[in-house]
Amino acid sequence: xxxxxxxxxxxxxxxxxxxxxxxxxxxxEERSVRTIHAALDAGITLIDTADAYHLHADEVGHNESxxxxxxxxxxxxxxxxxxxxxxxxLRPGDGSWTVDSSPAYLRAACEASLKRLGVEAIGLYQxxxxxxxxxxxxxxGAVRDLVDAGKVRMAGISNATPEQxxxxxxxxxxxxxSVQNQYSPAFRSSEPELALSVELGLTFxxxxxxxxIAQAGELGSRFAPFAEVAAARGVSPQQVCLAWLLARSPLVxxxxxxxRPETIRDSAAAVDLTLDEGxxxxxxxx
Ligand SMILES: NC(=O)c1ccc[n+]([C@@H]2O[C@H](COP(=O)([O-])OP(=O)(O)OC[C@H]3O[C@@H](n4cnc5c(N)ncnc54)[C@H](OP(=O)(O)O)[C@@H]3O)[C@@H](O)[C@H]2O)c1
Numbered sequence: 666x667x668x669x670x671x672x673x674x675x676x677x678x679x680x681x682x683x684x685x686x687x688x689x690x691x692x693x694e695e696r697s698v699r700t701i702h703a704a705l706d707a708g709i710t711l712i713d714t715a716d717a718y719h720l721h722a723d724e725v726g727h728n729e730s731x732x733x734x735x736x737x738x739x740x741x742x743x744x745x746x747x748x749x750x751x752x753x754x755l756r757p758g759d760g761s762w763t764v765d766s767s768p769a770y771l772r773a774a775c776e777a778s779l780k781r782l783g784v785e786a787i788g789l790y791q792x793x794x795x796x797x798x799x800x801x802x803x804x805x806g807a808v809r810d811l812v813d814a815g816k817v818r819m820a821g822i823s824n825a826t827p828e829q830x831x832x833x834x835x836x837x838x839x840x841x842x843s844v845q846n847q848y849s850p851a852f853r854s855s856e857p858e859l860a861l862s863v864e865l866g867l868t869f870x871x872x873x874x875x876x877x878i879a880q881a882g883e884l885g886s887r888f889a890p891f892a893e894v895a896a897a898r899g900v901s902p903q904q905v906c907l908a909w910l911l912a913r914s915p916l917v918x919x920x921x922x923x924x925r926p927e928t929i930r931d932s933a934a935a936v937d938l939t940l941d942e943g944x945x946x947x948x949x950x951x
Contacts, residue, residue, distance in 0.1 A: 666708025667936040669918050671789060671868045672819045672842030676747050678911060678936045680711030680870070681929055682922035685878050687718040687728035689760070692924050694731065701735035703926035705743065707933035713845075713870065713920040715751035715793060716778050722758030729781040737783075749843075749870075750778050751823060753793035753804065766796035768807035775811050791821035791845055792833075801829055805836045812840045821845060823872070827861045834865060845870040845920075850888045850906060850951055851880065863914045874910055874919040875903050881922075890951040894944050900934070907935035909948045 667678040681704040686697040701712070718728035729750055736743045752774035753766045771792075778787060792808050795801055811817040821843035822833045834841050844862040846855040848871035855871070862869040875881035885892035885902030891909075895902040903921070910919045923929035940948070 666710075666933065669868070669915060671711070671747065671749075671918070674747055674788070674819070676711040676918065677709045677933075678918060679709060679907060679933050680713055680749075680918055680920035681709050682872070682920040683712060683714040683728045683732055684718045685922040685924040686731060688720055688878075690878065690924075691720065694734075697731055697924065698735045698738065699926050700923055700929055701732060702739055704923070704929045704933065705736075705739055705741065705746070707930055709929070709933055710746045711749065711918065711920070712746060713749050713872075715754060715791075716774055716781075717751070717754035717756050717762065717793065719756055720758075722756070725756075726777060726781045729778055733782050747788045748782055748784075749789035749791060749821065750782065750787060751791040751793040751821075751845075752778065753796065764794050764796040766792065766794075766799045766804035766807075768803055768810075771804065771807040772811070775816055779816060786815055787817045789819045789821050789843065790817040791823050791843065794824040795829060801832055802836060805833045809837050809840060812837070819843075821870075825858065827857050830858060830861050830865070830867070834867075841867065843868040843870055845872055847872050848910070849874050849876045850884065850891060850909075850948070851876040859913065859917070863916050867916065869914070869917050871910055871917065871919050874921050875906055878922060888951045890947045894940065894948065898938065900938060901931055903928075904931055904935045904938055905940070905948070907932055908938040908940050909945065911935065912940055912945055 669678045819842045823845040848855045891902040921932040
């Protein structure tokens with residue numbers, strides 16, 4: 666498996682997004698564990714999760730607990746796996762997503778994530794989404810304090826504007842290592858955030874890189890050049906999409922979501938697909 670960096674840590678160039686295993690449409694635990702084990706077998710050492718990846722109000726942290734159990738039951742060495750979680754989003758149980766980025770809430774959320782993951786320090790803790798009712802500097806200041814208290818090893822931000830990326834960098838300094846924003850063939854408006862992350866040496870983690878849970882399967886039919894390159898190379902359009910994202914910069918690490926061993930195996934293989942200039946240009950225009 667090819668490697669890339671998040672801060673000082675080497676991880677697989679493709680990560681596993683945990684969300685489809687814990688929200689609407691999720692599979693049973695047995696299939697989820699097989700999916701996580703398939704990712705580990707394929708050499709994946711980055712797993713993205715969040716305390717808010719759950720369905721019902723009384724199961725906050727469903728995805729974190731699932732990942733902790735799957736790591737514990739894996740036969741091989743998992744010491745090199747970076748579990749990247751997030752705080753600041755909530756799911757009240759009615760299908761909606763709400764936010765709370767008050768420092769007190771983030772401190773409590775981090776403590777709860779530490780317990781669920783069963784670690785002394787969270788490898789990468791990402792501020793999930795700006796909360797309009799809390800000054801951004803206050804939320805990011807709380808994340809800085811969590812790093813300084815040793816609860817978190819590296820900090821990330823998500824759903825941030827270029828201005829917020831600069832502000833977070835100022836507050837967190839070298840503690841800030843990553844930016845996670847939506848980016849896919851269907852959603853390219855995070856282009857400025859991607860460019861700024863690369864300029865600042867921050868790893869960029871495109872979320873919903875295949876267009877999201879509901880539309881990932883139709884990537885080839887919605888964006889013809891991805892299907893054409895896929896047919897010519899004998900691979901899936903999703904694999905072409907991930908190879909296209911990897912080609913954007915050595916600082917890009919896509920985190921495709923998965924709920925089946927087959928899909929994460931196919932996604933992991935994208936690290937070995939090198940697209941040529943002509944193919945990349947056609948995909949850029951798609
Ligand atoms: N920071 C944020 O605000 C935020 C928001 C959304 C998501 N995220 C993170 O980003 C991750 C990825 O986003 P996402 O899960 O929403 O969407 P996505 O990665 O664009 O799509 C996920 C779906 O793609 C399918 N898939 C994956 N690899 C495939 C392949 N090689 N061939 C065919 N289908 C494939 C999976 O199907 P199966 O289920 O059948 O395996 C899965 O349900 C999430 O899991 C989460 O960790 C973060």
